[in-house]
Amino acid sequence: xxxxxxxxxxxxxxxxxxxxxxxxxxxxxxxxxxxxxxxxxxxxxxxxxxxxxxxxxxxxxxxxxxxxxxxxxxxxxxxxxxxxxxxxxxxxxxxxxxxxxxxxxxxxxxxxxxxxxxxxxxxxxxxxxxxxxxxxxxxxxxxxxxxxxxxxxxxxxxxxxxxxxxxxxxxxxxxxxxxxxxxxxxxxxxxxxxxxxxxxxxxxxxxxxxxxxxxxxxxxxxxxxxxxxxxxx
Amino acid sequence: xxxxxxxxxxxxxxxxxxxxxxxxxxxxxxxxxxxxxxxxxxxxxxxxxxxxxxxxxxxxxxxxxxxxxxxxxxxxxxxxxxxxxxxxxxxxxxxxxxxxxxxxxxxxxxxxxxxxxxxxxxxxxxxxxxxxxxxxxxxxxxxxxxxxxxxxxxxxxxxxxxxxxxxxxxxxxxxxxxxxxxxxxxxxxxxxxxxxxxxxxxxxxxxxxxxxxxxxxxxxxxxxxxxxxxxxxxxxxxxxxxxxxxxxxxxxxxxxxxxxxxxxxxxxxxxxxxxxxxxxxxxxxxxxxxxxxxxxxxxx
Numbered sequence: 001x002x003x004x005x006x007x008x009x010x011x012x013x014x015x016x017x018x019x020x021x022x023x024x025x026x027x028x029x030x031x032x033x034x035x036x037x038x039x040x041x042x043x044x045x046x047x048x049x050x051x052x053x054x055x056x057x058x059x060x061x062x063x064x065x066x067x068x069x070x071x072x073x074x075x076x077x078x079x080x081x082x083x084x085x086x087x088x089x090x091x092x093x094x095x096x097x098x099x100x101x102x103x104x105x106x107x108x109x110x111x112x113x114x115x116x117x118x119x120x121x122x123x124x125x126x127x128x129x130x131x132x133x134x135x136x137x138x139x140x141x142x143x144x145x146x147x148x149x150x151x152x153x154x155x156x157x158x159x160x161x162x163x164x165x166x167x168x169x170x171x172x173x174x175x176x177x178x179x180x181x182x183x184x185x186x187x188x189x190x191x192x193x194x195x196x197x198x199x200x201x202x203x204x205x206x207x208x209x210x211x212x213x214x215x216x217x218x219x220x221x222x223x224x225x226x227x228x229x230x231x232x233x
Numbered sequence: 234x235x236x237x238x239x240x241x242x243x244x245x246x247x248x249x250x251x252x253x254x255x256x257x258x259x260x261x262x263x264x265x266x267x268x269x270x271x272x273x274x275x276x277x278x279x280x281x282x283x284x285x286x287x288x289x290x291x292x293x294x295x296x297x298x299x300x301x302x303x304x305x306x307x308x309x310x311x312x313x314x315x316x317x318x319x320x321x322x323x324x325x326x327x328x329x330x331x332x333x334x335x336x337x338x339x340x341x342x343x344x345x346x347x348x349x350x351x352x353x354x355x356x357x358x359x360x361x362x363x364x365x366x367x368x369x370x371x372x373x374x375x376x377x378x379x380x381x382x383x384x385x386x387x388x389x390x391x392x393x394x395x396x397x398x399x400x401x402x403x404x405x406x407x408x409x410x411x412x413x414x415x416x417x418x419x420x421x422x423x424x425x426x427x428x429x430x431x432x433x434x435x436x437x438x439x440x441x442x443x444x445x446x447x448x449x450x451x452x453x454x455x456x457x458x459x460x461x462x463x464x465x466x467x468x469x470x471x472x473x474x475x476x477x478x479x480x481x482x483x484x485x486x487x488x489x490x491x492x493x494x495x496x497x498x499x500x501x502x503x504x505x506x507x508x509x510x511x512x513x514x515x516x517x518x519x520x521x522x523x524x525x526x527x528x529x530x531x532x533x
Contacts, residue, residue: 050417074423086418088411098404099411103423106404150423 001026001185002047002078002154007056009042016042018209019056024154024187029180031188031196031217033230034206040189041083043206044156047187048080049073060154075103079152083159083189085143089132093123096131096142100149108151116145119178137168144175148184155179158189173199193230197221205230236376238498239491244382244451246490247389251444252467253474253482254396255317255437261413261477262433263329265336269320269343270441271464272351273313275457277442278449279351280309282362290363302365305446310439317438318431326427344460351457359456362449385447392440393483400479409433413477441467462506466493469513475526484525488512 002024009017017039024030032040045051047058049070057066065073070080079100088096097116101109117124120141126134131142140160147155160176161169173195180186190196197203200217205226213226220226252274259267288301324343328336370379400406412419412429420426448463449455470489474481489509496508516524 048421050421070417070420071423071425074421080421082418082421086415088414088418090414091407091410095407095410098407099419099422099424102404102408146422 001061002187003059004043004047005057005059007043007046007058008054009039009046009051010054016209017046020206020209020211021056022204022211022214024185026153026185027180027183028202029176029186029188029200031190031193031200031203032206033190033193033196033203034212035229036191038206039209040206041158042209044080044158044187044189048078048156050080071103074150074152077151077153078156079147079150079154080156081143081147081158081160083162085139087131087134087139087142087146089130091131092128093131093134093142094127096146097123097149100146101151103150109149112149112151116148119148119175120145137164137171140164140168140172141175144172144179148179152184154185154187156187156189159191160188161190161192161195169195193226194221234498235495236374238494240373240376240378240382241498242491242494243487244385244490245494246470246487247386248444248448248463248486249466249470249489250483250486251389251392251440252463253470253486254393254479255441256468256471257474257476257479257482258409258433258437260471261479262409262416262430263325263336264333265325266340266468267325267437268337268340268464269324269347270437271460271462271467272344272347273317273320273438273460274441274445274448274463274467275455275460276316276347276351277309277313277438277445278362278455278459279355279360279445279457280312280442281305281446281449282355282360282455284308285363285365290365296367298365298367302450305365306443309446310442311435313442313445314435314439317434317441321431321434326430344464348457348460355457357457359454362453362455364450364453366450381451385451388443388447392443396436396440397479405429405432466509469509472523473513473516475523478523478525481523481525485523488524 005021006019007017008015008019020043032043034040042051046053049068053066057064059065060076060078065076088099097113098109101112104112122138123142123145134142144160160172164172169192176186176199188196188200197217197220203217203220204211205213255270256267259265284305285301290301293300320343324339325336328339366381366384370377400409408419408424409429411424412426416426466489470485471482473488474485492508492512493505497505
Protein backbone atom coordinates (compact mmCIF):
# COMPACT_ATOMS: atom_id res chain seq x y z
CA UNK A 1 0.00 0.00 0.00
CA UNK A 2 2.70 2.45 1.03
CA UNK A 3 6.19 2.15 -0.39
CA UNK A 4 8.86 4.52 0.80
CA UNK A 5 12.23 4.19 -0.81
CA UNK A 6 15.43 5.88 0.19
CA UNK A 7 13.87 9.18 1.32
CA UNK A 8 16.09 11.95 2.62
CA UNK A 9 15.13 15.14 4.44
CA UNK A 10 17.46 18.01 5.22
CA UNK A 11 16.76 20.88 7.57
CA UNK A 12 19.08 23.65 6.40
CA UNK A 13 21.88 21.29 5.49
CA UNK A 14 21.45 19.04 8.51
CA UNK A 15 20.31 15.58 7.49
CA UNK A 16 17.35 14.50 9.63
CA UNK A 17 16.40 11.50 7.51
CA UNK A 18 19.15 9.79 5.56
CA UNK A 19 17.92 7.21 3.15
CA UNK A 20 14.96 5.55 4.83
CA UNK A 21 13.04 2.79 3.08
CA UNK A 22 9.97 1.13 4.50
CA UNK A 23 6.66 -0.32 3.44
CA UNK A 24 3.21 -0.75 4.92
CA UNK A 25 0.82 -3.41 3.67
CA UNK A 26 -2.93 -2.98 3.63
CA UNK A 27 -4.52 -3.78 6.99
CA UNK A 28 -1.28 -3.63 8.96
CA UNK A 29 -0.30 -1.61 11.98
CA UNK A 30 3.34 -0.65 11.64
CA UNK A 31 5.27 1.29 14.27
CA UNK A 32 8.38 3.40 14.12
CA UNK A 33 10.18 3.52 17.43
CA UNK A 34 13.39 5.25 18.36
CA UNK A 35 14.94 7.90 20.56
CA UNK A 36 13.92 11.56 20.55
CA UNK A 37 15.32 13.31 17.52
CA UNK A 38 15.93 10.07 15.66
CA UNK A 39 13.87 11.36 12.74
CA UNK A 40 10.62 9.43 13.21
CA UNK A 41 8.33 12.43 12.95
CA UNK A 42 10.31 13.72 9.99
CA UNK A 43 9.68 10.45 8.17
CA UNK A 44 5.92 10.87 8.66
CA UNK A 45 6.12 14.50 7.59
CA UNK A 46 7.98 13.42 4.48
CA UNK A 47 5.43 10.76 3.61
CA UNK A 48 2.42 13.07 3.82
CA UNK A 49 4.12 15.89 1.94
CA UNK A 50 4.51 18.28 4.85
CA UNK A 51 8.29 18.32 4.51
CA UNK A 52 10.10 18.52 1.20
CA UNK A 53 12.19 15.46 0.40
CA UNK A 54 15.72 16.05 -0.77
CA UNK A 55 15.82 12.57 -2.25
CA UNK A 56 13.93 9.30 -2.61
CA UNK A 57 10.34 8.62 -3.48
CA UNK A 58 7.01 7.78 -1.87
CA UNK A 59 4.50 5.51 -3.58
CA UNK A 60 0.94 5.06 -2.39
CA UNK A 61 -1.17 2.29 -3.95
CA UNK A 62 1.37 2.04 -6.74
CA UNK A 63 1.16 5.75 -7.54
CA UNK A 64 4.13 8.07 -7.15
CA UNK A 65 3.02 10.80 -4.72
CA UNK A 66 6.45 12.34 -4.10
CA UNK A 67 6.27 16.12 -3.84
CA UNK A 68 2.55 16.54 -4.54
CA UNK A 69 2.06 18.43 -1.27
CA UNK A 70 0.06 17.85 1.88
CA UNK A 71 -3.37 18.88 0.57
CA UNK A 72 -3.32 16.51 -2.40
CA UNK A 73 -1.88 13.69 -0.33
CA UNK A 74 -4.80 14.10 2.07
CA UNK A 75 -7.26 13.96 -0.82
CA UNK A 76 -5.71 10.63 -1.94
CA UNK A 77 -6.50 9.07 1.43
CA UNK A 78 -3.55 9.60 3.75
CA UNK A 79 -4.23 11.45 7.01
CA UNK A 80 -1.66 12.56 9.52
CA UNK A 81 -2.53 13.07 13.16
CA UNK A 82 0.43 15.23 14.07
CA UNK A 83 2.51 15.31 17.19
CA UNK A 84 1.05 17.73 19.72
CA UNK A 85 -2.42 17.18 18.20
CA UNK A 86 -2.62 20.65 16.64
CA UNK A 87 -6.31 21.09 17.25
CA UNK A 88 -7.81 24.23 15.74
CA UNK A 89 -8.14 25.70 19.21
CA UNK A 90 -10.53 28.55 18.49
CA UNK A 91 -12.87 26.45 16.40
CA UNK A 92 -15.59 24.24 17.82
CA UNK A 93 -15.22 20.49 18.07
CA UNK A 94 -17.74 20.17 15.26
CA UNK A 95 -15.82 22.59 13.06
CA UNK A 96 -12.58 20.73 13.75
CA UNK A 97 -14.23 17.55 12.53
CA UNK A 98 -15.65 19.31 9.49
CA UNK A 99 -12.18 20.54 8.59
CA UNK A 100 -10.94 16.97 8.86
CA UNK A 101 -13.37 16.00 6.11
CA UNK A 102 -12.58 19.05 4.02
CA UNK A 103 -11.83 17.07 0.86
CA UNK A 104 -15.11 15.12 1.08
CA UNK A 105 -18.53 15.91 -0.33
CA UNK A 106 -21.10 17.23 2.14
CA UNK A 107 -22.95 13.90 2.08
CA UNK A 108 -19.84 11.88 2.92
CA UNK A 109 -18.98 14.48 5.51
CA UNK A 110 -22.32 14.01 7.26
CA UNK A 111 -21.87 10.24 7.36
CA UNK A 112 -18.32 10.43 8.69
CA UNK A 113 -19.45 12.92 11.28
CA UNK A 114 -22.15 10.57 12.51
CA UNK A 115 -19.63 7.71 12.60
CA UNK A 116 -17.06 9.68 14.56
CA UNK A 117 -19.52 10.91 17.16
CA UNK A 118 -20.46 7.26 17.71
CA UNK A 119 -16.88 6.07 18.02
CA UNK A 120 -15.95 9.01 20.25
CA UNK A 121 -18.96 9.61 22.50
CA UNK A 122 -16.93 12.04 24.60
CA UNK A 123 -16.80 14.36 21.58
CA UNK A 124 -20.51 14.15 20.89
CA UNK A 125 -21.19 15.80 24.26
CA UNK A 126 -18.96 18.71 23.37
CA UNK A 127 -19.59 19.53 19.73
CA UNK A 128 -20.12 23.24 20.36
CA UNK A 129 -17.15 23.68 22.67
CA UNK A 130 -13.90 25.22 21.39
CA UNK A 131 -11.29 22.56 20.64
CA UNK A 132 -8.74 24.41 22.75
CA UNK A 133 -10.81 24.01 25.90
CA UNK A 134 -10.76 20.20 25.86
CA UNK A 135 -8.50 18.18 28.14
CA UNK A 136 -5.36 16.60 26.69
CA UNK A 137 -6.96 13.20 26.27
CA UNK A 138 -10.09 14.67 24.68
CA UNK A 139 -7.93 16.70 22.33
CA UNK A 140 -6.13 13.53 21.28
CA UNK A 141 -9.50 11.90 20.58
CA UNK A 142 -10.49 14.93 18.56
CA UNK A 143 -7.22 14.90 16.63
CA UNK A 144 -7.67 11.22 15.76
CA UNK A 145 -11.33 11.72 14.87
CA UNK A 146 -10.40 14.69 12.70
CA UNK A 147 -7.83 12.54 10.94
CA UNK A 148 -10.44 9.84 10.32
CA UNK A 149 -13.05 12.27 8.95
CA UNK A 150 -11.18 12.14 5.68
CA UNK A 151 -11.93 8.37 5.55
CA UNK A 152 -8.25 7.68 5.03
CA UNK A 153 -6.96 4.40 3.72
CA UNK A 154 -3.77 5.06 5.65
CA UNK A 155 -3.65 6.89 8.97
CA UNK A 156 -0.31 8.25 10.20
CA UNK A 157 -0.29 8.74 13.96
CA UNK A 158 2.52 10.75 15.48
CA UNK A 159 3.01 10.14 19.22
CA UNK A 160 -0.66 9.59 20.06
CA UNK A 161 0.07 8.82 23.72
CA UNK A 162 2.38 11.77 24.40
CA UNK A 163 1.43 13.61 27.55
CA UNK A 164 -1.52 11.36 28.38
CA UNK A 165 -2.27 9.59 31.65
CA UNK A 166 -1.72 5.80 31.66
CA UNK A 167 -5.49 5.22 31.57
CA UNK A 168 -5.87 7.55 28.63
CA UNK A 169 -2.96 5.80 26.88
CA UNK A 170 -4.81 2.51 27.16
CA UNK A 171 -7.94 4.07 25.72
CA UNK A 172 -6.03 5.54 22.79
CA UNK A 173 -4.47 2.20 21.96
CA UNK A 174 -7.84 0.49 22.21
CA UNK A 175 -9.09 2.99 19.65
CA UNK A 176 -6.09 2.28 17.43
CA UNK A 177 -7.10 -1.38 17.35
CA UNK A 178 -10.67 -0.42 16.54
CA UNK A 179 -9.54 1.79 13.69
CA UNK A 180 -7.71 -1.13 12.14
CA UNK A 181 -10.76 -3.35 12.54
CA UNK A 182 -12.77 -0.74 10.67
CA UNK A 183 -10.42 -1.21 7.74
CA UNK A 184 -7.85 1.55 8.05
CA UNK A 185 -4.15 0.81 7.81
CA UNK A 186 -1.94 2.52 10.37
CA UNK A 187 1.60 3.77 10.55
CA UNK A 188 2.47 4.81 14.07
CA UNK A 189 5.28 6.77 15.66
CA UNK A 190 5.40 6.14 19.37
CA UNK A 191 7.72 6.65 22.28
CA UNK A 192 5.84 4.22 24.46
CA UNK A 193 7.43 1.25 22.66
CA UNK A 194 5.87 -1.39 24.90
CA UNK A 195 2.32 -0.32 24.14
CA UNK A 196 3.07 0.33 20.48
CA UNK A 197 4.73 -3.03 19.83
CA UNK A 198 1.83 -4.66 21.64
CA UNK A 199 -0.67 -3.56 18.99
CA UNK A 200 1.61 -3.61 15.94
CA UNK A 201 2.28 -6.27 13.34
CA UNK A 202 5.70 -4.98 12.41
CA UNK A 203 8.05 -2.27 13.55
CA UNK A 204 11.04 -0.31 12.37
CA UNK A 205 13.62 0.99 14.78
CA UNK A 206 14.90 4.40 13.78
CA UNK A 207 18.23 5.76 14.95
CA UNK A 208 19.98 8.87 13.77
CA UNK A 209 17.85 9.26 10.65
CA UNK A 210 18.22 5.66 9.52
CA UNK A 211 16.42 2.36 9.98
CA UNK A 212 18.62 0.33 12.28
CA UNK A 213 16.43 -2.71 12.70
CA UNK A 214 13.13 -4.10 11.51
CA UNK A 215 10.99 -7.12 12.09
CA UNK A 216 7.80 -8.56 13.52
CA UNK A 217 6.65 -6.56 16.51
CA UNK A 218 6.31 -9.67 18.66
CA UNK A 219 9.93 -10.65 17.97
CA UNK A 220 11.25 -7.14 18.61
CA UNK A 221 9.48 -7.18 21.96
CA UNK A 222 11.62 -10.21 22.88
CA UNK A 223 14.90 -8.89 21.47
CA UNK A 224 17.43 -8.23 24.21
CA UNK A 225 18.99 -5.16 22.60
CA UNK A 226 15.64 -3.60 21.82
CA UNK A 227 14.49 -4.23 25.36
CA UNK A 228 17.58 -2.53 26.72
CA UNK A 229 17.38 0.51 24.46
CA UNK A 230 13.66 1.18 24.16
CA UNK A 231 11.66 -0.87 26.61
CA UNK A 232 13.42 -0.04 29.83
CA UNK A 233 15.37 -3.29 30.21
CA UNK B 234 -24.50 68.54 18.35
CA UNK B 235 -23.56 65.32 20.13
CA UNK B 236 -25.96 63.28 18.03
CA UNK B 237 -24.69 64.91 14.84
CA UNK B 238 -21.09 64.17 15.75
CA UNK B 239 -22.00 60.59 16.56
CA UNK B 240 -23.63 60.17 13.15
CA UNK B 241 -20.56 61.61 11.44
CA UNK B 242 -18.37 59.40 13.59
CA UNK B 243 -20.22 56.20 12.81
CA UNK B 244 -20.08 57.04 9.10
CA UNK B 245 -16.35 57.59 9.24
CA UNK B 246 -15.90 54.61 11.54
CA UNK B 247 -17.69 52.29 9.12
CA UNK B 248 -15.11 53.20 6.51
CA UNK B 249 -12.23 52.63 8.92
CA UNK B 250 -13.73 49.30 9.93
CA UNK B 251 -13.86 48.12 6.32
CA UNK B 252 -10.21 49.04 5.87
CA UNK B 253 -9.25 47.48 9.19
CA UNK B 254 -10.78 44.16 8.14
CA UNK B 255 -8.26 43.78 5.32
CA UNK B 256 -5.36 44.45 7.68
CA UNK B 257 -6.60 42.09 10.32
CA UNK B 258 -7.53 39.22 7.97
CA UNK B 259 -4.16 39.27 6.23
CA UNK B 260 -2.37 39.55 9.55
CA UNK B 261 -4.39 36.68 10.96
CA UNK B 262 -3.28 34.42 8.15
CA UNK B 263 0.24 35.55 7.27
CA UNK B 264 1.30 37.65 10.26
CA UNK B 265 2.06 40.32 7.71
CA UNK B 266 1.14 43.98 8.10
CA UNK B 267 0.15 44.72 4.53
CA UNK B 268 1.16 48.37 4.35
CA UNK B 269 -0.02 48.52 0.74
CA UNK B 270 -3.58 48.04 1.97
CA UNK B 271 -4.29 51.78 2.30
CA UNK B 272 -3.24 52.23 -1.30
CA UNK B 273 -5.63 49.54 -2.44
CA UNK B 274 -8.34 51.64 -0.81
CA UNK B 275 -7.05 54.65 -2.78
CA UNK B 276 -6.90 52.59 -5.98
CA UNK B 277 -10.49 51.56 -5.32
CA UNK B 278 -11.58 55.19 -5.33
CA UNK B 279 -9.75 55.83 -8.63
CA UNK B 280 -11.13 52.62 -10.13
CA UNK B 281 -14.58 53.90 -9.19
CA UNK B 282 -13.87 57.19 -10.95
CA UNK B 283 -12.71 55.27 -14.01
CA UNK B 284 -15.92 53.25 -14.11
CA UNK B 285 -17.94 56.49 -13.84
CA UNK B 286 -16.16 57.90 -16.87
CA UNK B 287 -18.03 55.34 -18.98
CA UNK B 288 -21.37 56.80 -17.90
CA UNK B 289 -23.08 59.95 -19.07
CA UNK B 290 -24.30 61.04 -15.65
CA UNK B 291 -26.80 63.53 -17.15
CA UNK B 292 -28.73 60.52 -18.46
CA UNK B 293 -29.57 59.40 -14.92
CA UNK B 294 -31.68 62.13 -13.32
CA UNK B 295 -32.98 61.98 -9.77
CA UNK B 296 -33.10 58.61 -8.12
CA UNK B 297 -31.80 56.86 -11.25
CA UNK B 298 -28.30 58.03 -10.29
CA UNK B 299 -28.26 54.88 -8.18
CA UNK B 300 -27.58 52.87 -11.37
CA UNK B 301 -24.09 54.22 -12.11
CA UNK B 302 -23.50 54.30 -8.34
CA UNK B 303 -24.07 50.57 -8.03
CA UNK B 304 -22.15 49.86 -11.22
CA UNK B 305 -19.10 51.48 -9.64
CA UNK B 306 -19.17 49.02 -6.74
CA UNK B 307 -19.92 46.01 -8.89
CA UNK B 308 -16.97 46.72 -11.17
CA UNK B 309 -14.38 48.28 -8.87
CA UNK B 310 -14.66 45.95 -5.86
CA UNK B 311 -13.77 42.72 -7.70
CA UNK B 312 -11.18 44.56 -9.78
CA UNK B 313 -9.37 45.69 -6.65
CA UNK B 314 -9.86 42.24 -5.18
CA UNK B 315 -7.94 40.83 -8.12
CA UNK B 316 -5.29 43.51 -7.69
CA UNK B 317 -4.84 42.41 -4.08
CA UNK B 318 -4.52 38.79 -5.17
CA UNK B 319 -1.96 39.76 -7.79
CA UNK B 320 0.10 41.70 -5.23
CA UNK B 321 0.12 38.72 -2.88
CA UNK B 322 1.11 36.39 -5.72
CA UNK B 323 4.04 38.40 -7.06
CA UNK B 324 5.24 40.34 -4.00
CA UNK B 325 4.46 38.35 -0.86
CA UNK B 326 4.24 34.68 -1.78
CA UNK B 327 7.87 34.38 -2.90
CA UNK B 328 8.81 35.70 0.55
CA UNK B 329 6.51 33.36 2.47
CA UNK B 330 9.40 31.68 4.27
CA UNK B 331 11.69 34.68 4.44
CA UNK B 332 12.34 36.56 7.72
CA UNK B 333 9.30 38.63 8.62
CA UNK B 334 10.99 41.94 7.96
CA UNK B 335 11.36 41.14 4.24
CA UNK B 336 7.65 41.03 3.31
CA UNK B 337 7.03 44.04 5.56
CA UNK B 338 9.54 46.14 3.62
CA UNK B 339 8.14 44.73 0.39
CA UNK B 340 4.69 45.91 1.46
CA UNK B 341 6.02 49.43 1.89
CA UNK B 342 7.54 49.13 -1.58
CA UNK B 343 4.24 47.96 -3.07
CA UNK B 344 2.55 50.93 -1.41
CA UNK B 345 4.98 53.35 -3.08
CA UNK B 346 4.57 51.60 -6.45
CA UNK B 347 0.76 51.79 -6.28
CA UNK B 348 0.78 55.47 -5.35
CA UNK B 349 3.15 56.35 -8.15
CA UNK B 350 1.33 54.25 -10.72
CA UNK B 351 -1.94 55.99 -9.93
CA UNK B 352 -0.18 59.37 -9.97
CA UNK B 353 1.34 58.64 -13.39
CA UNK B 354 -1.96 57.52 -14.87
CA UNK B 355 -4.37 59.96 -13.22
CA UNK B 356 -2.13 62.91 -12.37
CA UNK B 357 -0.98 64.29 -9.05
CA UNK B 358 -3.74 66.89 -8.59
CA UNK B 359 -6.94 66.35 -6.61
CA UNK B 360 -9.73 64.75 -8.60
CA UNK B 361 -13.33 65.70 -8.17
CA UNK B 362 -15.54 62.69 -7.49
CA UNK B 363 -19.07 63.37 -8.77
CA UNK B 364 -21.84 63.04 -6.21
CA UNK B 365 -23.69 60.05 -7.55
CA UNK B 366 -26.23 59.41 -4.82
CA UNK B 367 -29.72 60.78 -4.21
CA UNK B 368 -29.45 64.00 -2.21
CA UNK B 369 -31.41 64.50 0.97
CA UNK B 370 -31.47 63.82 4.65
CA UNK B 371 -33.74 62.48 7.34
CA UNK B 372 -34.09 63.61 10.91
CA UNK B 373 -32.71 61.18 13.45
CA UNK B 374 -32.83 61.83 17.22
CA UNK B 375 -32.76 65.57 16.71
CA UNK B 376 -29.89 65.47 14.23
CA UNK B 377 -29.74 64.93 10.51
CA UNK B 378 -28.37 61.97 8.64
CA UNK B 379 -27.89 62.42 4.91
CA UNK B 380 -28.84 59.63 2.53
CA UNK B 381 -25.22 58.96 1.66
CA UNK B 382 -24.26 58.75 5.33
CA UNK B 383 -27.06 56.28 5.92
CA UNK B 384 -25.93 54.31 2.90
CA UNK B 385 -22.31 54.19 4.09
CA UNK B 386 -23.34 52.95 7.52
CA UNK B 387 -25.84 50.38 6.27
CA UNK B 388 -23.77 49.08 3.37
CA UNK B 389 -20.69 48.71 5.59
CA UNK B 390 -22.79 46.92 8.15
CA UNK B 391 -24.16 44.60 5.47
CA UNK B 392 -20.67 43.82 4.17
CA UNK B 393 -19.44 43.10 7.68
CA UNK B 394 -22.40 40.87 8.49
CA UNK B 395 -21.87 39.02 5.23
CA UNK B 396 -18.19 38.54 6.03
CA UNK B 397 -19.05 37.34 9.51
CA UNK B 398 -21.53 34.81 8.13
CA UNK B 399 -19.04 33.74 5.51
CA UNK B 400 -16.21 32.95 7.90
CA UNK B 401 -18.44 31.23 10.45
CA UNK B 402 -21.01 29.41 8.35
CA UNK B 403 -19.43 28.37 5.06
CA UNK B 404 -16.91 25.61 4.48
CA UNK B 405 -14.49 27.94 2.72
CA UNK B 406 -14.85 30.54 5.46
CA UNK B 407 -14.14 27.96 8.15
CA UNK B 408 -11.13 26.83 6.15
CA UNK B 409 -9.97 30.44 6.22
CA UNK B 410 -10.13 30.44 10.01
CA UNK B 411 -8.36 27.09 10.12
CA UNK B 412 -5.53 28.47 7.97
CA UNK B 413 -5.26 31.46 10.30
CA UNK B 414 -5.02 29.21 13.37
CA UNK B 415 -2.54 26.66 12.00
CA UNK B 416 -1.46 26.91 8.38
CA UNK B 417 0.43 23.59 8.31
CA UNK B 418 -2.37 21.63 9.92
CA UNK B 419 -4.84 23.20 7.50
CA UNK B 420 -2.74 21.87 4.64
CA UNK B 421 -2.70 18.44 6.28
CA UNK B 422 -6.48 18.13 6.28
CA UNK B 423 -6.51 18.91 2.57
CA UNK B 424 -7.15 22.66 2.50
CA UNK B 425 -5.44 24.39 -0.43
CA UNK B 426 -3.69 27.01 1.67
CA UNK B 427 -2.53 29.17 -1.24
CA UNK B 428 -6.07 29.39 -2.57
CA UNK B 429 -7.34 30.48 0.84
CA UNK B 430 -4.61 33.12 1.14
CA UNK B 431 -5.49 34.45 -2.33
CA UNK B 432 -9.12 34.59 -1.33
CA UNK B 433 -8.25 36.49 1.84
CA UNK B 434 -6.48 39.15 -0.19
CA UNK B 435 -9.39 39.26 -2.64
CA UNK B 436 -11.95 39.87 0.11
CA UNK B 437 -9.82 42.33 2.07
CA UNK B 438 -8.98 44.35 -1.03
CA UNK B 439 -12.58 44.34 -2.24
CA UNK B 440 -13.74 45.74 1.11
CA UNK B 441 -11.04 48.42 1.00
CA UNK B 442 -12.17 49.39 -2.51
CA UNK B 443 -15.75 49.75 -1.27
CA UNK B 444 -14.46 52.05 1.48
CA UNK B 445 -12.48 54.11 -1.04
CA UNK B 446 -15.47 54.60 -3.32
CA UNK B 447 -17.75 55.59 -0.45
CA UNK B 448 -15.24 58.15 0.79
CA UNK B 449 -14.92 59.48 -2.77
CA UNK B 450 -18.67 60.00 -3.02
CA UNK B 451 -18.95 61.34 0.53
CA UNK B 452 -16.19 63.95 0.36
CA UNK B 453 -16.33 64.52 -3.40
CA UNK B 454 -12.59 64.67 -3.77
CA UNK B 455 -9.85 62.06 -4.10
CA UNK B 456 -6.09 62.16 -4.27
CA UNK B 457 -3.39 59.57 -4.89
CA UNK B 458 -2.03 60.05 -1.35
CA UNK B 459 -5.39 59.52 0.35
CA UNK B 460 -4.51 55.92 1.20
CA UNK B 461 -1.74 56.95 3.57
CA UNK B 462 -3.78 58.46 6.41
CA UNK B 463 -6.78 56.18 5.84
CA UNK B 464 -4.49 53.17 5.88
CA UNK B 465 -2.94 54.31 9.16
CA UNK B 466 -6.39 54.81 10.68
CA UNK B 467 -7.53 51.41 9.47
CA UNK B 468 -4.36 49.86 10.86
CA UNK B 469 -4.91 51.67 14.16
CA UNK B 470 -8.46 50.34 14.25
CA UNK B 471 -7.22 46.80 13.63
CA UNK B 472 -4.60 47.04 16.39
CA UNK B 473 -7.11 48.66 18.72
CA UNK B 474 -9.52 45.77 18.26
CA UNK B 475 -6.75 43.19 18.59
CA UNK B 476 -5.01 42.47 15.31
CA UNK B 477 -6.07 39.20 13.75
CA UNK B 478 -9.52 39.49 15.31
CA UNK B 479 -12.24 40.17 12.72
CA UNK B 480 -14.92 41.37 15.12
CA UNK B 481 -12.31 43.45 16.93
CA UNK B 482 -11.48 45.25 13.69
CA UNK B 483 -15.11 46.16 13.18
CA UNK B 484 -15.42 47.53 16.71
CA UNK B 485 -12.03 49.26 16.52
CA UNK B 486 -13.00 51.06 13.31
CA UNK B 487 -16.23 52.39 14.74
CA UNK B 488 -14.49 53.48 17.93
CA UNK B 489 -11.79 55.40 16.06
CA UNK B 490 -14.37 57.08 13.84
CA UNK B 491 -16.52 58.18 16.77
CA UNK B 492 -13.56 59.41 18.84
CA UNK B 493 -12.25 61.37 15.90
CA UNK B 494 -15.60 63.04 15.28
CA UNK B 495 -16.19 63.88 18.92
CA UNK B 496 -12.65 65.18 19.28
CA UNK B 497 -12.98 67.29 16.16
CA UNK B 498 -16.38 68.62 17.20
CA UNK B 499 -15.75 69.37 20.86
CA UNK B 500 -12.04 70.05 21.12
CA UNK B 501 -10.31 70.92 17.88
CA UNK B 502 -10.72 69.79 14.29
CA UNK B 503 -7.05 70.38 13.62
CA UNK B 504 -6.09 67.79 16.19
CA UNK B 505 -8.57 65.15 15.01
CA UNK B 506 -5.85 62.66 14.07
CA UNK B 507 -4.30 63.01 17.51
CA UNK B 508 -7.36 61.50 19.18
CA UNK B 509 -7.28 58.28 17.17
CA UNK B 510 -3.59 57.72 17.66
CA UNK B 511 -3.69 58.90 21.27
CA UNK B 512 -6.29 56.29 22.09
CA UNK B 513 -4.14 53.69 20.38
CA UNK B 514 -1.18 54.59 22.57
CA UNK B 515 -3.28 54.40 25.73
CA UNK B 516 -4.88 51.08 24.81
CA UNK B 517 -1.53 49.55 23.91
CA UNK B 518 -0.10 50.68 27.24
CA UNK B 519 -2.96 49.18 29.22
CA UNK B 520 -3.86 46.19 27.07
CA UNK B 521 -1.08 45.42 24.58
CA UNK B 522 -3.09 42.78 22.71
CA UNK B 523 -5.85 45.26 21.85
CA UNK B 524 -9.37 45.51 23.21
CA UNK B 525 -10.52 42.11 21.95
CA UNK B 526 -7.10 40.51 21.54
CA UNK B 527 -5.38 37.84 23.51
CA UNK B 528 -2.60 38.68 25.86
CA UNK B 529 0.37 38.72 23.54
CA UNK B 530 2.21 36.03 25.42
CA UNK B 531 -0.51 33.44 24.82
CA UNK B 532 -0.14 31.09 21.91
CA UNK B 533 -2.74 31.08 19.20
